Amino acid sequence: MGEKVIYLDNAAATKLDEAVFEEMKSCFFEKYAVATSEFGYSQGIEAREILLKARTDLAACLGADPEEMVFTSGNAESGNLALKGVAGALGEKKGKHIIVSKIEDFPVLHSAKTLEKQGFKVDYLDVDEFGFIDMGQLEKRIGADTILVSVQHANQEIGTVQDIEKIGKLCRERDVLFHTDATHTFTRIPIDVNRVNADLVTISAHTIHGPKGIGGLYVRKGTPLMKLMDGGFQEFDHRGGIENIPGAVGFAKAARLVTPEENLYLQAMQKRITELVFERIPLVTLNGHPEKRIPQNANITFHHVEGESITLHLDMYGIAVSTGSACFSRSLEASHVMMAIGGDHERAHGSIRFSFGRFNSMEEVGFVVEKLEKIIENLRRISPLGKRGGN
Amino acid sequence: MGEKVIYLDNAAATKLDEAVFEEMKSCFFEKYAVATSEFGYSQGIEAREILLKARTDLAACLGADPEEMVFTSGNAESGNLALKGVAGALGEKKGKHIIVSKIEDFPVLHSAKTLEKQGFKVDYLDVDEFGFIDMGQLEKRIGADTILVSVQHANQEIGTVQDIEKIGKLCRERDVLFHTDATHTFTRIPIDVNRVNADLVTISAHTIHGPKGIGGLYVRKGTPLMKLMDGGFQEFDHRGGIENIPGAVGFAKAARLVTPEENLYLQAMQKRITELVFERIPLVTLNGHPEKRIPQNANITFHHVEGESITLHLDMYGIAVSTGSACFSRSLEASHVMMAIGGDHERAHGSIRFSFGRFNSMEEVGFVVEKLEKIIENLRRISPLGKRGGN
Structure with missing residues (x-):
């Protein structure tokens, strides 16, 4: 060899696909206006449309609406936003209990640890020899003060795919928000957020030959979420900061290529x-x-x-x-x-x-x-x- | 025309420079290994070296050491990390008082507002007709419970450049951390973190023809800082998440081109x-x-x-x-x-x-x-x- x-x-x-690169190129050199302005010049409006198209394509992969797809800097940020965002929005109002699996990837696992230090109670679900959580244990742990269950779709190391449909159904019945980290399954294993009853789904571009520095968080309409990143009112007021349009466009293209x-x-x-x-x-x-x-x-x-x-x-x-x-x-x-x-x-x-x-x-x-x-x-x-x- | x-x-x-693009290209297609592994394969070690080179170049622009340069997803994240990071690290230990100017850009201003809702006391410094803060007012506002002063280097709208050397000197004398948002001055107006006595400096790539989705935060050695983004132990344990090496390399190149x-x-x-x-x-x-x-x-x-x-x-x-x-x-x-x-x-x-x-x-x-x-x-x-x- x-x-x-x-x-x-x-x-x-993580190797970028050449077709992704070509798609990004036009945003670097031709259509590079800032998308923020609604009352601004034509190129800014065009930039907004380009961004919306990327958002729509990615949302469609999850059976979601474009306004439910929030761009972030990657799966790490998405996981942090999901956990800390729900904690910030519901901690005082509803309760301070969160449930995650023991085998979550570090963004989720360490966000949970950080929240624990801030007074939240976190249950870490055991897994069996294959990495599956125990639905009975999850059911028992959900209480009146539980605000979020976060169980990954598939594991980052051993690849085990959880039955997120069952988990989502239980969470919905018990009126608890459900986040799933789909970093390693997005476009590889179909997910429909409505079938799965997911409220928050983490996805990433760099795991499907898209660019680094861009990811997404599906946020079901009406989900209470405190911002992790303050700034302007971008991303439906879920995430401040200038939009990374080349990244978003590359991400959408990467998803379409699978x-x-x-x-x-x-x-x-x-x-x-x-x-x-x-x-x-x-x-x-x-x-x-x-x-x-x-x-x-x-x-x-x-x-x-x-x-x-x-x-x-x-x-x-x-x-x-x-x-x-x-x-x-x-x-x-x-x-x-x-x-x-x-x-x-x-x-x-x-x-x-x-x-x-x-x-x-x-x-x-x-x-x-x-x-x-x-x-x-x-x-x-x-x-x-x-x-x-x-x- | x-x-x-x-x-x-x-x-x-925000238009990317072609030379920046060329520099990023090799990271997309040739040197795309993940930098995380220290005990890993040669390409991973090479990736770490490429990342270190970018870090070193950017740190040098501020008179800083490479280990003091933390990559983020942009100036919005850097500003959030500076304010919320210091608040998280010192809020319980030293005090809950923060001082910012009234004309900070949204990442800093809105982070301050968020901290206010979480029980911090924030003073918003007045500015004169040109946008300059009043050093006398700043001096009076610093108290025993003040943990951070955040005053931008230059304003995002009217372009006024503050005398950050004076501000930094005062903060150092009063033993208060000083963050300055240099999004609009980095490489345009020289900054030496040691002359200025800055503990935290926000910089960004997209304001100097670099890529979007990458920024930096200078963090003086020993500065207490809670993570905004939990994940792995990347970025000297200041920021989790897979490293955006093409972004970092493009950022460094953009800085060298000015x-x-x-x-x-x-x-x-x-x-x-x-x-x-x-x-x-x-x-x-x-x-x-x-x-x-x-x-x-x-x-x-x-x-x-x-x-x-x-x-x-x-x-x-x-x-x-x-x-x-x-x-x-x-x-x-x-x-x-x-x-x-x-x-x-x-x-x-x-x-x-x-x-x-x-x-x-x-x-x-x-x-x-x-x-x-x-x-x-x-x-x-x-x-x-x-x-x-x-x-």
Whole structure:
């Protein structure tokens, strides 16, 4: 495969699509007016229309109205706005209780921790070995003072897809707002906000070959929400700051480019890498559910080996992967997701997350497993972690 | 001037520079790895280095260290992070008093209002006819419970440049943190954070032909700051969320492209439009200080005429301008800046903000004033606001 780098990291999805780039280009150089002005000049009005078109396209992906789609700087901001926004709007009026799952990604999880420090009570739902929450536990925890349930659509590390329809239904029955973080499912797995009864949905562009620095939050009409970002009255008064029109336009284009066929191909690569690894490498565990998972992710533990060692060895072959929790790779702490699904430190540290994107191919999958086989064998031979492979 | 639109609106500065675009391009398509991983693959480490280079370049523009430069999604976020971040970190520990000027831009002003609702006491400093704060008033207002003074470097509408060195010195003497919003001065007027004794400085890319969706906050080492955006541990744990490396790289390039010669040319256009207007059109007032103003802005009131009418008529000639407060053009409320400098509604509504950027020329200035002369004359002839022009 020569000099080319094979990205099976989250960067697999962060490469901008050329068609997205072309779409953004016209906003950079031709239609770059500020959208704010309603009484202003023609170009400003045109800019507003361009922004509305992007908003409409993205809202349509969720079965939502354009006025319910709020642009943010990314999924991190969307998650923060959902949690802190509802807390700010309802904390004094209705109650200070919030429920999240233990395996939420950091924007939601750490927003919850911040709110806890500010006097909110947060329940962190357990998950089973696959990462599913327990509906019975959720039901029991909802009380009169519960203002928000936030459970992700799919997990960022192990790819497990929750049954958000069931969760949404329960929340609606109990009159509690429901936020779901759909960063890893948007356009990959269909979501209809009305079928799901979601009040808030976090989406992001950089996970579907769109630009970084732009994301969205679906906000159901009438949802009480305090601003996270004060400024002007942009985004239906939910988020101040000059509109990032090139970003919005690129985001909408990225969403339009995803096809069901592409999602099937991503899933085929995911299934193939899993099959091949299980065929050729002993002592491995698939993390997450075998079927109910996002198409673009496989997460596998190679027992008795450090994930960091695997990463470094694959790197020598020009293969870019991350250990289980990509965001956490910076620290050496074990992934909170792996610990929550009942893994021990050994299982957590030996896990590798393979992410697939539009620019990956089945050939790459074969090449990667071939190299993996050798690497794991060698690492196990010298492993201080105990048992050798193949025993 | 044919079909070409002359932007003398804030869009004059928001057009991306082609060189910025080229710099971003390589991050979109070649070096698009995620910077988060420290123990990861080579491309991730390279991404971190690219990000550090951008950070270093921008920090250098302020005489700061790279670790003091935090990337945000723009000046709106930076202003929110500065005010709410200090409030969150020091509110319980030191006090709940904040001082801002009455003419801050909305991110700072509305963050202050939000904090007021949360139990903080905010003093809004008066300004004189030019927009300068009163140092005596500031001095009197600082008390034992004051945690932050936020006074902008230059005003977004009238362009007046405050003496932030004096303000910073006073704040340092009184042991109060000082934030300045330098959205409209960054690279246009030199700032040295150590000379100015600033603890927090807001900067933005979109005001200097950089991309939208990226900004920065200088955070002096050791400044207590609560996160606005929870997530991972990015940005020295001041701001979670995946790093927008193309944005950061574009921002740094945009900053490097600004030259002292360019700033002189912007200033020459500003002085020329003012001279010509005063020469040819009666009953006009220059808003802001004649000398102590940013190079790229002129703000002029055409008495007895509505700003919106001027905007619409200039639009017919392909000239794009905004009324005094571009961000407020959406509402018909009078600009808070114009009211604070002692203007009445008539003066506020008749004001036009001319902004100049790299792609404007002296020829355009002549063309615009020529058209303006006719438009104002016609509008005054039919004006319901009283006196005709030329009397």
